[in-house]
Amino acid sequence: MTTNTSEIDEIKSTPWNGGRSPFNVEYGKMMMWFFLLSDAFTFSGLLIAYGALRFSSVSWPNPDEVFQSAPGIHGGAPLVFVGIMTFILIMSSVTMVLAVEAGHRKAKSEVSKWMIWTIIGGLAFLSCQAWEWTHLHHEGAWWGANPFLNKDGSVASTNFTNLFFTITGFHGFHVFSGVVLNVIIWINVLGGTYERRGHYDMIEKVGLYWHFVDLVWVFVFTFFYLV
Amino acid sequence: MSADQQHIAHHDDHGSMTKKKIWGVFWVLLGITAIEFFIALVLIPRGVLSHPIGNILYIGLTLLKAFYIVAYFMHLKFEKLGLIYSILVPLMFIIFFIIWMLYEGNFWMHIRL
Numbered sequence: 001m002t003t004n005t006s007e008i009d010e011i012k013s014t015p016w017n018g019g020r021s022p023f024n025v026e027y028g029k030m031m032m033w034f035f036l037l038s039d040a041f042t043f044s045g046l047l048i049a050y051g052a053l054r055f056s057s058v059s060w061p062n063p064d065e066v067f068q069s070a071p072g073i074h075g076g077a078p079l080v081f082v083g084i085m086t087f088i089l090i091m092s093s094v095t096m097v098l099a100v101e102a103g104h105r106k107a108k109s110e111v112s113k114w115m116i117w118t119i120i121g122g123l124a125f126l127s128c129q130a131w132e133w134t135h136l137h138h139e140g141a142w143w144g145a146n147p148f149l150n151k152d153g154s155v156a157s158t159n160f161t162n163l164f165f166t167i168t169g170f171h172g173f174h175v176f177s178g179v180v181l182n183v184i185i186w187i188n189v190l191g192g193t194y195e196r197r198g199h200y201d202m203i204e205k206v207g208l209y210w211h212f213v214d215l216v217w218v219f220v221f222t223f224f225y226l227v
Numbered sequence: 228m229s230a231d232q233q234h235i236a237h238h239d240d241h242g243s244m245t246k247k248k249i250w251g252v253f254w255v256l257l258g259i260t261a262i263e264f265f266i267a268l269v270l271i272p273r274g275v276l277s278h279p280i281g282n283i284l285y286i287g288l289t290l291l292k293a294f295y296i297v298a299y300f301m302h303l304k305f306e307k308l309g310l311i312y313s314i315l316v317p318l319m320f321i322i323f324f325i326i327w328m329l330y331e332g333n334f335w336m337h338i339r340l
Contacts, residue, residue, distance in 0.1 A: 015309075023306065025310060051325070055333045083264060208301055
């Protein structure tokens with residue numbers, strides 16, 4: 001038996017000749033990736049604006065002096081509180097992947113358990129951010145008000161606080177949206193929606209968003225608190 | 228449509244994240260963050276590293292953390308090459324944007340001096 005497959009037929013079997021998904025991902029997951037790409041540009045725009053304004057300033061407030069408090073610690077502890085916040089967000093990212101992993105095994109109760117931990121992590125992060133904002137506000141910092149001096153002792157631009165509240169606020173809004181999505185997904189898990197559907201792909205899609213929020217925080221942490 | 232989705236949904240043939248790998252990535256992320264803290268709280272205050280060197284290290288370590296989150300937690304490393312490129316290649320524009328804007332910012336500072 002001879003196989004006379006012409007070259008043209010072989011070409012038709014490539015992923016890009018139609019009839020199948022060339023990226024081998026579900027539509028919703030691919031769209032989530034492209035949404036996150038656009039969101040990455042948004043956050044880049046904000047952080048690059050911060051960078052440009054900082055580069056244009058002769059001096060700039062010292063983050064170790066601005067962010068040196070935590071609940072119960074009145075100053076002198078730079079990076080402690082933001083370290084806790086970073087740990088919480090990384091931890092909630094881990095519990096999210098564990099939920100995705102449990103979803104692959106279709107282990108409903110495990111997915112539910114890890115989703116609960118992810119939601120708790122998100123709420124803990126938001127609570128920390130609420131405390132930090134309140135604390136800074138009590139010190140006189142807000143949009144248009146900057147009580148902190150530059151490193152060289154000169155009066156600092158309010159762009160420092162403007163961008164701090166705008167960028168951490170925009171990130172916090174993403175965390176909040178993520179928590180809302182996680183709660184919806186968790187209710188669906190409990191209701192057996194994905195069990196009936198036969199797969200837990202929705203956990204992966206929301207998980208992508210949740211990891212992206214963690215990813216943005218990694219950059220916010222570096223550029224606001226470390227550099 | 229639904230048959231196709233079913234087919235796509237069960238593509239567990241490629242490298243999936245096991246619990247062990249997940250915790251492995253967690254320790255890497257925690258370790259990198261610990262190094263950043265060590266630089267900020269010990270090395271720079273003691274004068275072992277200068278601020279500009281510290282900043283370069285921070286940015287390098289941040290990009291490393293970003294790699295681990297995107298590659299493993301977001302699973303991008305295990306997707307089709309086409310999808311990987313379609314997400315990563317457009318990000319090149321950000322590099323240009325960073326260079327232009329920081330250059331411009333620096334220019335303003337010299338005008339102010």
